[in-house]
Amino acid sequence: MNTAMNDSNEVLIDCQSVWKIFGGRAQAAVKAITERGLSKTQVLQDFDCVVGVSDASLQVRRGEIFCIMGLSGSGKSTLIRLLNRLIEPSLGKITVKGKEIARLNATELRDMRARNIGMVFQSVALLPHRTVLENAAFGLEAQGVAKEERHRIARAALEKVGLADWTSRYPRELSGGMQQRVGLARAIAADPEIILMDEPFSALDPLIRRQLQDEFRQLTKSLGKSAVFITHDLEEAIRIGDRIAIMKDGVIVQVGTAEEIVTKPADDYVSDFVAGISRIHLVKAHSVMRPVAEFRNSQPNCDVNALLRASPEADIGELIDLTTQSDRDAVAVVENGTVVGVVTIRGLLRGVAGKPAG
């Protein structure tokens, strides 16, 4: 167990082929899917059932922020509710911290939700008749923590989100952004390993939103929490997520890092989505560089060793800076002391345009 705690590859949430089907004849539809492999449209036609989530598989590792991006109706809100069993899956297996949550009894499930999985809602859901402090302490109150103790912890949590001075106010006295901070404080006060974020920042104005995105990422990382973050905004997913899953019509279309999704979109739907995304900070040197030999062939006069140097993880923004500082039109990519490739201006332009090096 101790080794597992430190293993950054430990899988905290594991979803395997999870389906959620809504409708009166969901059971029959599930049977038809397992036996005959019916498609979503067929299920709707034959059983009058809506497929909310279709054959979704994903793994969330310890310490990771996992974003699920999709438009409304894509099933992302259903999917996140399957992870803490607010919605029962129709089919498939969901394991949280090694326990299959469908098998937990009522007490075990309550305990799991109270201690291991926090949740933050788009609507914030702060209790209007309680103060900010009492709201932040709500999860601990549910666990039966004594008043003084839970208020002390809640106060510390509010401090972390910058609301130490607002503890005795009521939610209606706070702005939207501050309310959502209380929501976050309430989730972290219970000290869960996993935080489920259901479009928490969607209703906020852009400036506050960016600020909260950065704060959230920083806070989650510094506390060593894992998070599943739902959003309909790809830029938000890129800003926050270590990995991103793109959902469409209940199906997970692609899972990968921001760079993978932007540079290698799985299908037309994803490439449409990423078309407007700035590559400057996403695309790294290793994906736009040319092999050294090829560079030498095309420009025999240029001494590779005299070029300015960058690491393979340098993004296009840094490479542009280096290129503009230098009197040459190329930057050498160096790994462990050896030059592994060269980024030319052409390569940079290709990167910015979202085309792979070639």
Add this chain to the structure above:
Amino acid sequence: MDISVITDTFDAWTDTTLGWISDNGEWLFEFIRSVLEGTYDGVLWLLQLAPFYVIAIIAALLGWRLINALSGVLAGLALVFCAVMGLWTETMSTLALVITATILALFVGIPIGIVAGFVRSFDRFLEPVLDLIQTLPPYIYLLPAIALLGYGPATALIATFIVAMPPAIRLTSLGIRMTPLEFIELGQASGLTTWQMFIKIRLPFAIPSVMAGINQSLMMAFGMVVIAGIVGSGGLGETIYSAVRTLDIATSINAAIAIVILTMVLDRLTQSAARRASGEAR
């Protein structure tokens, strides 16, 4: 065969049953009557403990705290006016009747409403029953009550209790069912037990609706308590009833004014208490 035979048989059956119940259940109804009248006497004793101006001052203070200073003054003066008309004793016994019947109605109605809020099938069964209770002319409830409990305040209390209960049940049940979905989700995601969910989430959101139900029950009780003057309820209802019988228009108007004053004062007080409760929940 004539249809009237059936109805005649039914009427005869009803009469015999009622007769049988009152003969054989006398000890039970005697007991119910003494409990009801005992409670009523207790409340009345409490209200008559203080002279009229103390009650008026209490009403004024409540009006000031719950609404505003002007309303407080008006509430106090209005009650003093009842005393000036020489109807203080009657006003207080009417108030005692209304309070006793409403409290009874709430004691029974709110728990039933809570259960109905949770159990959908029970609510569906209750709906037509409450409709029936509320659409039947309120006089109806006086008849079986007078047969079983006799002439006096106990009969008035039971009839008033029946009339006052439906709004408490309906609005409590509505309040319990109205909990916003996001807060139910919050409760579930925080790992609340069923009991915690009720106490910490459902009940606080239901309180404004429950308070509205209390106010409605009170108003229904006021309506009924005047009608109950016919069965010797005592108080303003009986004053009006005997004034009507002797065509004493002046007295009936005075008593009617006193009823209006009492109703309005209590309505405003409970309404603003309700608004205060919902204001905090907003």
